[in-house]
């Protein structure tokens with residue numbers, strides 16, 4: 001299906017700073033305790049919580065990475081030519097356990113041996129690796145894939161798949177939203193000629209394409225395949241009437257009349273707010289009739305990574321406090337697309353966005369973690385700086401985020417997993433969830449959920465794994481959460497001390513009984529295809545935006561007197 005036509009040396013559209021933070025997670029969870037690789041040859045070794053460490057200063061001069069040829073992408077991480085990958089191996093060796101030693105010999109020992117097939121530190125020594133080989137086979141293939149992908153992204157080769165993204169869609173050619181492959185093909189992505197390229201591109205396009213897939217009338221979610229519910233049809237019909245031509249009409253027969261912009265609210269936004277704007281502009285090419293105003297809102301939104309000079313530009317507005325009463329900026333990318341970042345908890349500025357209109361307003365939250373334990377630490381961090389954050393400070397924090405929904409989930413809780421290694425260490429920077437912890441739907445998300453449900457506009461979510469999805473769904477419905485490990489698998493998504501809920505949570509006032517499903521929970525064809533591997537247990541892998549679902553505030557229709565109870 002894919003073409004392998006390559007264009008010549010057109011200017012690269014992605015620069016390393018622009019793609020520093022290709023992925024996002026929603027602020028409300030943020031168990032980021034990790035160093036996150038980025039889609040960039042620039043090597044990042046920053047931790048979110050580490051941003052308060054003195055040592056956490058940006059590297060100023062990066063060594064030019066050696067060029068790796070395409071047949072030389074596999075290296076054991078601990079011997080990688082790239083320091084970031086070596087450091088990753090070091091962290092795995094210091095926080096994970098040898099599974100064979102632990103499960104068969106009841107020894108808690110760190111892995112010191114690199115599997116020769118995948119290059120990840122997996123076992124205590126060669127003997128234990130041999131012993132656990134059968135079990136490891138299950139994970140070895142994907143670890144090898146990630147190993148090569150990580151070396152490829154840093155190899156210094158021209159990343160043609162990130163360049164020359166198609167813009168205008170020829171009028172006569174419809175886009176297929178069935179999968180990444182068919183979308184790339186029908187959209188004429190010219191430089192995607194391998195599965196690896198598809199994985200790289202899916203990782204940065206998953207945010208705009210997830211939105212496009214949900215909103216487009218030819219998208220993968222329909223009432224025919226059961227994903228759009230009966231109630232959801234009303235919401236989607238309203239949105240489609242603004243996004244698309246009426247049935248049977250053509251551009252020639254429809255009078256040109258300005259339609260209101262579609263407003264997309266991305267809550268708990270982090271790195272998606274620093275995606276290069278041209279990636280968001282893909283939405284304009286997919287919906288050629290529509291103007292979009294995209295709002296990134298949350299305590300962790302990225303404020304622009306630009307210098308003072310660029311800030312002076314006319315099309316670029318930055319305000320410390322003005323306008324929204326919170327640090328913010330607006331970029332008018334073109335006449336049809338504006339991007340606004342507002343660094344504030346959503347509930348603080350909800351009223352400023354009103355009135356709301358279910359025809360033109362749509363909410364998204366990428367991996368909100370509704371069913372994930374609330375983390376007071378996060379609140380401390382995000383609220384501590386409130387009202388005092390200067391631009392430069394904001395910028396500095398943003399640089400250090402480099403975060404990603406699934407990546408952070410995969411890497412969360414890495415260090416300090418084993419407290420006994422240093423019993424005297426104070427672990428106050430560890431996002432430790434006591435057993436009685438509330439889930440985030442009851443805490444950070446409670447008010448925004450209430451506010452958004454009251455607008456009757458649709459609110460869509462993603463999740464990074466089947467368990468993550470089930471956990472979020474159960475939190476809002478007040479039903480039993482999934483058990484912590486997949487059926488038949490000894491592998492747990494999070495360490496035991498992450499107190500995931502084990503029973504239904506209490507109903508949440510204004511939420512639990514106040515919504516209807518619009519989009520049933522299930523797989524998202526536009527999730528990232530890249531595995532994100534957990535450092536605390538490399539057997540754990542998740543994918544950004546793996547699943548998606550959506551809800552809307554209940555509509556109480558006017559009923560006849562005799563129908564009233």
Ligand SMILES: [Zn+2]
Nearest residue numbers: 115117118140
């Ligand atoms: Zn292996």
